[in-house]
Amino acid sequence: MGIFQPREQIQAMSGYHSPQVDVPIRLNTNESPFPPPQGWVKRLSRVAEEIQWNRYPDRSASELRRIIASRHSVSAENVFVANGSNEVLQTILLTYGGAGRTVATFEPTYQMYAQIARVTGAQVVIGERRADFTLDALEIERVMQRHSPAVSFLCNPNNPTGLVEPRENLETLLENATGIVVADEAYAEFSDWSALDMVTENRALAVTRTFSKTLSMAALRVGYVIAPQWMIADLEIAALPYHLDSFKQGATVAALEYTSEMEERVQLIKNERTRISQSLQSMGVTVWPSGANFILFRPETRDAKDVWNQLLDAGILVRDCSSWARLEGCLRVTVGTEPENSAFLNAMTHILGA
Numbered sequence: 001m002g003i004f005q006p007r008e009q010i011q012a013m014s015g016y017h018s019p020q021v022d023v024p025i026r027l028n029t030n031e032s033p034f035p036p037p038q039g040w041v042k043r044l045s046r047v048a049e050e051i052q053w054n055r056y057p058d059r060s061a062s063e064l065r066r067i068i069a070s071r072h073s074v075s076a077e078n079v080f081v082a083n084g085s086n087e088v089l090q091t092i093l094l095t096y097g098g099a100g101r102t103v104a105t106f107e108p109t110y111q112m113y114a115q116i117a118r119v120t121g122a123q124v125v126i127g128e129r130r131a132d133f134t135l136d137a138l139e140i141e142r143v144m145q146r147h148s149p150a151v152s153f154l155c156n157p158n159n160p161t162g163l164v165e166p167r168e169n170l171e172t173l174l175e176n177a178t179g180i181v182v183a184d185e186a187y188a189e190f191s192d193w194s195a196l197d198m199v200t201e202n203r204a205l206a207v208t209r210t211f212s213k214t215l216s217m218a219a220l221r222v223g224y225v226i227a228p229q230w231m232i233a234d235l236e237i238a239a240l241p242y243h244l245d246s247f248k249q250g251a252t253v254a255a256l257e258y259t260s261e262m263e264e265r266v267q268l269i270k271n272e273r274t275r276i277s278q279s280l281q282s283m284g285v286t287v288w289p290s291g292a293n294f295i296l297f298r299p300e301t302r303d304a305k306d307v308w309n310q311l312l313d314a315g316i317l318v319r320d321c322s323s324w325a326r327l328e329g330c331l332r333v334t335v336g337t338e339p340e341n342s343a344f345l346n347a348m349t350h351i352l353g354a
């Protein structure tokens with residue numbers, strides 16, 4: 001085989017697919033349905049004007065890290081920022097995963113853990129959730145004892161199931177883990193607890209967050225991790241120099257002045273989440289309890305792919321999880337604006353009634 005071929009591990013993979021179809025109502029990628037505040041958008045031209053474009057950015061993103069740190073009452077040395085939390089996950093895996101090491105996930109969960117782990121050369125070991133997608137502490141112990149993974153991921157709330165992980169499960173994971181534990185909190189603002197207060201210097205715990213969901217800035221690509229200082233120092237060795245551009249640093253610093261405005265919308269999303277769950281249940285659809293801004297559901301009486309196609313015909317795009325392992329028959333809908341959710345529920349009533 002020629003050297004123009006990708007590495008063996010890459011050849012065996014198919015990549016991460018999330019189709020971006022141009023439809024009026026997009027409820028497939030768990031973004032915020034609300035644009036960021038207009039005040040922030042107007043500030044961006046000033047942010048651009050103030051940049052010395054011929055110079056490399058502040059490599060340590062000091063101002064941005066300081067402001068994120070104060071938001072969570074930690075020190076700037078506890079913060080690492082990257083281009084979306086996906087890049088944070090990649091940096092963690094480049095630092096602590098890699099060839100000859102194992103990475104643990106508890107399936108079904110966010111697909112990028114296994115994807116990035118494999119791309120960066122690690123072997124993936126899988127812990128299984130129960131049929132109702134809750135996680136048994138004994139399974140956590142089994143995976144830790146049998147495989148001693150270098151990195152273990154726990155997504156809370158979990159994507160794509162929406163389930164909130166009990167705090168005891170993270171405690172069990174931390175007690176049994178020999179390597180790094182990552183609590184991915186991409187959706188934490190919609191949930192009722194966070195592991196941020198569990199981050200200390202003597203625990204190998206990293207908590208990741210994103211600007212893509214509650215903060216309405218998926219287009220900006222910013223995510224960060226709060227972790228012990230020794231871990232942040234390790235991540236900085238693996239990260240590329242100047243990986244965060246000056247515009248992004250400035251735009252994110254400006255965005256942090258608007259967080260309370262954006263957090264106010266969390267309650268709206270939660271109310272809509274309740275409305276969608278209850279309506280779907282009243283249609284005889286199986287719905288998993290969600291602590292996030294999306295809902296996993298199974299139509300039961302109808303083929304999920306047919307339902308997905310009929311929703312698409314009605315101009316509504318949801319996530320088709322039905323071909324994913326362990327998620328047979330399941331679809332996932334992101335909570336949108338009130339009119340979007342009503343359109344989705346009307347379409348579902350029509351489809352299931354037909």
Ligand code: PMP
Nearest residue numbers: 084085086110159186210212223
């Ligand atoms: N973690 C989880 C659980 C997610 O669902 C997502 C987004 N789909 C991410 C991380 C990545 O988010 P981003 O890179 O936009 O910060």
